[in-house]
Amino acid sequence: MTSTTRSRATAVVVGGGPNGLAAGALLAKAGLDVTLLEAADEVGGGTRSYDGLLPGLLHDHCSAIHPMAVGSPALRELELERHGLRWLLPEVDCVHPLDDGTAGVLMRSVAETARLLGPDEDRYRALIEPSVRHWDTLAGEVMGPLLRVPSHPLLLARFGLPTTLPAVALARLFRTPQTRALWAGIAAHAFRPLGRPLTSAIGLGILVSGHAAGWAVAEGGSQSIARALEKALREYGGRVETNVRITDHRQIPAADVTLLDLDPGQAAAIYGDRLPARTRSAYRRFRRGPGA
Known part of the structure; x- marks a missing residue:
């Protein structure tokens, strides 16, 4: 590692859902040395797809239709089409x-x-x-x-x-x-x-x-969005580490910027008493809504 690399500002992103991936890619594009940590064996969070019923018949885990993503200024800045993302638009x-x-x-x-x-x-x-x-x-x-x-x-x-x-x-x-x-x-x-x-x-x-x-829907399922974001992050020098589950803030590497792409309950569990009391209490009361 050169002295120039060591002097770069660093960022750690905990959670590899679409928000974490987009944030990591934008930080890396801005010149930060970015590491993204994901608990699962692949990134994507709610933007993942599988063919569990029939080979080649894709089902999205969570997100499927993306009117906000296709018009997002942040995703447009990352030029995800260069990384294989193709939007499909229905007539109705x-x-x-x-x-x-x-x-x-x-x-x-x-x-x-x-x-x-x-x-x-x-x-x-x-x-x-x-x-x-x-x-x-x-x-x-x-x-x-x-x-x-x-x-x-x-x-x-x-x-x-x-x-x-x-x-x-x-x-x-x-x-x-x-x-x-x-x-x-x-x-x-x-x-x-x-x-x-x-x-x-x-x-x-x-x-x-x-x-x-x-x-819009993503050709190849919503996983295609996550794959394109991961490619953009890596293109700008970022690193992605999967199967890394963070349960305590002391597990997070020291960095100039730390971002959590987690729900409030997970953030409260990781940071515990380091959070202000009112914030900690509000985070612990958080309840997830129903899935679509």
Whole structure:
């Protein structure tokens, strides 16, 4: 190891899910000496696939449709297509069928979707279209850190005000059961009771990003995203160590930057009394939501 290499800032990422992989790759691209530690025998976390039923018939462990990823500024910066990632876009993004044989249908085009929603056409366009039109600018605001001064406050406020509503309250904006059903199915990705404040946020984020970038799937399953991220991390000099389970902070190598791609309960177990009491208590109360 040269003296130049030793002088580089170092980073350790614990957890090789998509967030850990993306963070590690971006840090490595910025010039840090990055090591990623993953407890399983392969990286990916929720972005993994398997053919457990029939050879060649792929099933995703968790994530399957990726409207936020295909439009992500961070993933775009990593140029994952160079590492084999190919997005596939359907003609019809989503359908929510009803018992009477009708359905709420989501197309890539806002105008076409709104037209199919009949009496709700104007309201749907008014809610969704302005944010879709400015998504390239808005994406960085929506996907960035929460506690910061936004670069485009008016644009963010236009998108953000409806997201504060409970999803059931926003549903009352629509007149037809087809539009309400379509909205409810998408808003349910919040995995919280839809009468709670802010439960419109996830649904609106998925709708806007989907209209802007498409409801994409990764060719070869969601594992292809993890593989591309791992290749990007290694391309920029990062290292990946699998089968390394961290249960105590003293197992983590010393580094200038330490990132945890773990759930709050795991973070509390690793850092224990080193966390502020209120933070530790909140992390230990964390309960996982249901899987989709």
